[in-house]
Amino acid sequence: MKQLTATAKVILGMLAMRPRSGYEIKSFVDRSTRFFWAASYGQIYPELRRLSQAGLIEGTDSPTGGRQRTIYELTRAGWHELETWHSEPGEHFDYRDEAMLKLFFAGAVAPKRAAEISRERAEQAAEVADALRAVEAGAPGDDQASYAVLRFGIDLNQFIADWFERQALAFDEGIPLAKLPAPEDPEEQEKG
Amino acid sequence: MKQLTATAKVILGMLAMRPRSGYEIKSFVDRSTRFFWAASYGQIYPELRRLSQAGLIEGTDSPTGGRQRTIYELTRAGWHELETWHSEPGEHFDYRDEAMLKLFFAGAVAPKRAAEISRERAEQAAEVADALRAVEAGAPGDDQASYAVLRFGIDLNQFIADWFERQALAFDEGIPLAKLPAPEDPEEQEKG
DNA sequence: TTCGCCATGTAATGTGTTACATGATTGT
DNA sequence: ACAATCATGTAACACATTACATGGCGAA
Numbered sequence: 001m002k003q004l005t006a007t008a009k010v011i012l013g014m015l016a017m018r019p020r021s022g023y024e025i026k027s028f029v030d031r032s033t034r035f036f037w038a039a040s041y042g043q044i045y046p047e048l049r050r051l052s053q054a055g056l057i058e059g060t061d062s063p064t065g066g067r068q069r070t071i072y073e074l075t076r077a078g079w080h081e082l083e084t085w086h087s088e089p090g091e092h093f094d095y096r097d098e099a100m101l102k103l104f105f106a107g108a109v110a111p112k113r114a115a116e117i118s119r120e121r122a123e124q125a126a127e128v129a130d131a132l133r134a135v136e137a138g139a140p141g142d143d144q145a146s147y148a149v150l151r152f153g154i155d156l157n158q159f160i161a162d163w164f165e166r167q168a169l170a171f172d173e174g175i176p177l178a179k180l181p182a183p184e185d186p187e188e189q190e191k192g
Numbered sequence: 193m194k195q196l197t198a199t200a201k202v203i204l205g206m207l208a209m210r211p212r213s214g215y216e217i218k219s220f221v222d223r224s225t226r227f228f229w230a231a232s233y234g235q236i237y238p239e240l241r242r243l244s245q246a247g248l249i250e251g252t253d254s255p256t257g258g259r260q261r262t263i264y265e266l267t268r269a270g271w272h273e274l275e276t277w278h279s280e281p282g283e284h285f286d287y288r289d290e291a292m293l294k295l296f297f298a299g300a301v302a303p304k305r306a307a308e309i310s311r312e313r314a315e316q317a318a319e320v321a322d323a324l325r326a327v328e329a330g331a332p333g334d335d336q337a338s339y340a341v342l343r344f345g346i347d348l349n350q351f352i353a354d355w356f357e358r359q360a361l362a363f364d365e366g367i368p369l370a371k372l373p374a375p376e377d378p379e380e381q382e383k384g
Numbered sequence: 385t386t387c388g389c390c391a392t393g394t395a396a397t398g399t400g401t402t403a404c405a406t407g408a409t410t411g412t
Numbered sequence: 413a414c415a416a417t418c419a420t421g422t423a424a425c426a427c428a429t430t431a432c433a434t435g436g437c438g439a440a
Contacts, residue, residue, distance in 0.1 A: 013297035013300070022419080022421090023417095023420075024418095024419095033292075035287065036287055036289045037288060037289070037293045040402080041422095042400070042402080042403095042422080045422085063419095064409075067408045067418065067419065068408085068419070068420070069418080070420085091289070091291040091309075093288060094286065096228055096284075096285060097228045097229070097286075098201075098283035098285060099285065100225075100228040100341050101229045103337050103341050104224070104338045105274075105278065105338075106337035107334070107335030110279065113279065117283075118340075124283070124285070143298075144303075144363070145298035146297075146298075152355060156351070156352070156355075159348070160348070167340055170340075171336070174336075198427070198428090213391070214393090215390060230429095232430080233392080233393075233394095234431095255436095256391090256436090257437065261391060261392090262391090
């Protein structure tokens with residue numbers, strides 16, 4: 001393991017909290033990190049095997065009745081790898097948003113849709129914020145750091161909802177631009 | 193073309209603004225939509241061929257001296273496809289953030305790192321916000337909608353920077369939790 | 385003549401989702 | 413008996429980056 005894969009990072013972290021089966025990892029991911037770090041079975045099971053072969057985790061057979069089940073836990077090497085990753089600076093982040101792409105082209109494709117797109121995006125973000133607020137209300141408190149993560153999810157989505165709501169109004173009213181386009185050279189109008 | 197690919201959407205939009213070569217599409221993407229919708233050569237060139245075969249765009253040879261170059265523009269079918277996509281509701285978005293993952297596990301791995309992680313993330317977001325502000329200052333104004341997109345990038349990243357800065361202080365001071373964990377069953381402590 | 389940019393493209397690799405297949409257990 | 417949930421896994425496909433290969437043009 002020279003580099004942990006994206007899925008390896010969630011798995012190792014989940015197992016640091018407590019030992020789990022692949023199924024439990026998946027269902028906990030779906031109830032917690034999904035909004036900023038998802039993982040599917042197609043990644044989890046193969047990754048569990050790789051991590052096991054690399055000696056970072058160890059599986060123990062513990063069937064429930066006739067139903068097979070493997071509980072994984074971190075090895076010492078796994079803890080070390082996890083701590084190394086966790087202590088390294090430089091985190092990646094990605095933001096991909098189709099509404100922004102549509103808005104970017106709205107002037108060329110359908111200027112009147114700009115307000116509508118904004119309102120749709122605002123609604124979407126508000127729904128996510130509400131879903132996360134339900135999580136907050138329904139769950140007993142976690143430790144401070146993972147509660148902060150949940151809080152961030154709520155606040156971020158609320159921010160997005162508010163921002164696009166305000167922007168939709170601005171489009172409705174046709175708020176003038178602070179900066180006007182230079183009409184000469186169309187090449188130069190593209191922001192660099 | 194039953195469904196436009198992610199790359200097809202940027203390409204069609206870029207060509208709606210004006211005809212371009214593959215190289216120009218890539219460099220404009222890098223200067224504009226990159227923060228919320230990236231595309232690499234490995235996607236652009238094959239996609240240009242597919243779109244051309246599907247009749248949505250049309251390429252014209254226009255070499256500069258002995259340097260080959262193909263300028264693409266939308267066909268009528270391409271305009272139609274673009275407008276269809278643009279008018280559909282339901283936009284996808286993805287947010288992936290490694291700092292959040294680290295924070296989520298901080299309690300189990302290294303509780304003292306929580307403040308540090310927050311501060312790193314705040315700095316990162318502030319840098320992105322500054323980079324986008326430089327774009328704003330250096331470029332002549334675009335149309336209202338694509339200017340809004342730029343503004344959103346700035347505001348969003350500034351929001352993230354502020355949020356994590358505040359959170360870092362909270363971690364420093366060990367602000368008490370609003371909700372305390374129920375100590376009995378570790379299973380139940382996982383927020384659902 | 386060398387460097388940076390314009391210009392096109394492919395191969396290898398990595399990342400990730402969806403759908404499917406299989407089968408046991410628990411609760412209604 | 414049936415549905416939901418527990419549990420593991422694979423195959424097909426889609427998406428995306430990186431690195432490489434090729435070569436012309438213009439300026440220092």
